[in-house]
Amino acid sequence: MIVARASRARLALVVALLTAGLLAALTLGTVLGVETVDWRQVWRPGTPDHAIVMRVRLGRALLGAVVGGALAAAGVTFQTLVRNPLADPYVLGVSSGASVGAALSIVAGAGRGTMLALGAFGGALGALALIYRLGMVRGRLVPHAVLLAGVVFNSFSWAVILTLAFLSRPGTTAEMLIWMMGSLSAPDWLELATASLVILAGVAALIAMTPRMNALVIGDEGAHSLGVDVSRTRKLLLVTASVLTAASVAMAGPIGFVGIIVPHVLRLIVGPDHRILIPASALGGALFLSTCDLLTRMAFLTLGSEPPVSVLTALLGGPFFLVLLWQRRGERLF
């Protein structure tokens, strides 16, 4: 009881802090930008100022938050699922499955938009299905089999994508490769709303499963003895995390590092209890990616061009993570 109360108190504190941080990031993302804005005009639809603040800036900030949260929560889940600290949406092949789906949509003539998003989503779920089958050993989803299937599938996906890119007309090739760089450009409100619903539902599902995720950490036999249906739990986690990844990649293309860095950083700060870690990672991922997006937009002023957001996530996330690792050296990380 005491443990539970302490956990709840800690959870509340962590959530409060991260939510405040997220709101601050979203506010900054809306207020700051390349152009100066006349704030009296912003509230009038139809003016450029309104479009700049509400649709370009706020739209991107929200998309970044939603995608970042999804990728981070999925990252934690994948790491627990395969008991490997290097797991993330990429490593397990779901991201590259989405990329194959997107590449096929582009070749079929669907540009950026709903068709492409559906193609990416379908590709991710296709990858999921394949990895699911390959990861089953005697009816149970086995961590190292899942990991191996993912790694192999990644290589295969890349070969398919590069072949498609090479055989296509230059315009199609360019479109594919630009999509692969990942982009949080101003989303359609309807698409954003749909993706947000899917992602929020997925994160909520993960939160509901966090006690079972804690049990999985001690091993299959231990979890089983605690009454957890290990096989079913693993399958549910895989599907949920994959849907989160699929939605993210469908909306913004493949964005790296969020799914691996944010979980580890948060784990070093709040500990391995999934009941705190999952919500914290989701909020932390949202905060991290929307901040990175703001920085890429502002980078135009100094660099004369806006780098893909993956560049920022790597540049910020990498050193931060290394510093944290250094401070915590000798401690158990995972």
Place this chain on the structure above:
Amino acid sequence: MAKTRRAPVLTAALALGVVAVWSATGGGCQDPGRPAADGDGGARGGTRTFTDEIGRPVRPLCTPARRVISLAPNLTELLFALGAGDQVVGVDNYSDQPARPLTHIPKVGSDYEPSIEKMVALSPDVVFTSLSANRRETAEALERLGVPVFVTDTRSIVDVDRTLRSLGELTGHAAQAGAEIRRLHEGLQRVARRVAGRPRPRVLVVVWSDPLFVAGKRTFVNDLIEVAGGTNVASDVSGFSKYPLERVLRLLPDVIVLPTHSAPEQGPRAVRYWDHWPELPAVRDRRVEAVEDSVIIRPGPRLVEGAQLLARLLQPGIGTP
């Protein structure tokens, strides 16, 4: 008896062999039907050394070059315009003009990854490449195999003059180059006179809509827009550059031009994308135009047609400039 008779035969065979190998590496300068080169100071008969448009020294090559390969569509058009069409023995896959003669000319592959084997098999005297279209690795691979490569850098209207002169000199059509340059400039002046005095619309050239890439200054299409009576709003960037959407909303272009030659099927979708931003005068006034014709992006002999096309878009009611 047999031994003494074999010696002269062997010597002759050896001599032929040396000549054959030497000719193979000489790029055809020893061709008996070849007219003597004029006024050169090359060490080998008929070869000259050049510096190409990016400052590279080119392998010594015979001039006038009898067999040339073009690896970029604009260079193909320029060669034909100079009257050097008969000398073109190979082109890249994307060269599409002039259409009829090209049906008889072998294609050597894509701009990005042309077939080195095919090119070498065609025994060219020189291969013309474009800095923007072709890779350095292609030029290096060809040079390692003994094929001279001349790299052009044609990014503006002024560059077209220079490239015409380069191509003309190497193919023995220097006089035609001068005439072509004059023709192009007269054409451009006619367009400029026609649009003179009219208000200049603010233009944005969108190379990719989402994420947004535009054509800034130091691009060929930028020059054409200036001639055609418009002003490129993206003048704060150079070349083809990513651009913040916020700035477009601040700059409020009157016309948005979408060059879609490399992906014409994307035209309608790209135009529809801009319906998301009715705050822009270009969208409000329905002046978002997808232009499939390569004339507006290809620095070649049809650039006057490109200027005319843009003038008609930017200055409606102008008739034929």
